[in-house]
Amino acid sequence: MEDILVPIGVLAIIFGCIYKLFELFVGRKERIMLIEKLQPEQLSHGVAGHLKFSTYFTTLRTGCLLLGIGLGLIAGYCLDPHISYEDSSIIYAASILIGGGLGLIASFSVELKQNKKQN
Known part of the structure; x- marks a missing residue:
């Protein structure tokens, strides 16, 4: 049973890391777009x-x-x-x-x- 769980766990970790990496880059673009839309007084408060x-x-x-x-x-x-x-x-x-x-x-x-x- 443990022989099956190790490869599944490794694949899940690899998939999770790749997913988070893509999410990080896409989220960065979205954050930059939101910051460009804000006025300076909204940023200070x-x-x-x-x-x-x-x-x-x-x-x-x-x-x-x-x-x-x-x-x-x-x-x-x-x-x-x-x-x-x-x-x-x-x-x-x-x-x-x-x-x-x-x-x-x-x-x-x-x-x-x-x-x-x-x-």
Whole structure:
């Protein structure tokens, strides 16, 4: 059974990469056409009412993500003595992902508050 799955997986990966490459080039042309249609005042305020987040908050995002991952590791370590060996890897992975997600949500809320203050 595994002998059949490996070639199918390899073909799927190759097809997916080629598809994404074509999608990247076609999407680039579409983005260039959209940018040419926009007026300069639309570019400075964001497009279609979407919030415009600057790269100024990259450090905040990274810090909140790492803090969340660290807190997730600590939570997984605290739960580990009460869980069997087979389930401990699942607990660690889930706590890391939950902590990282909570960190990114926290950074998003801080960015949202800062954008409302500026506008």
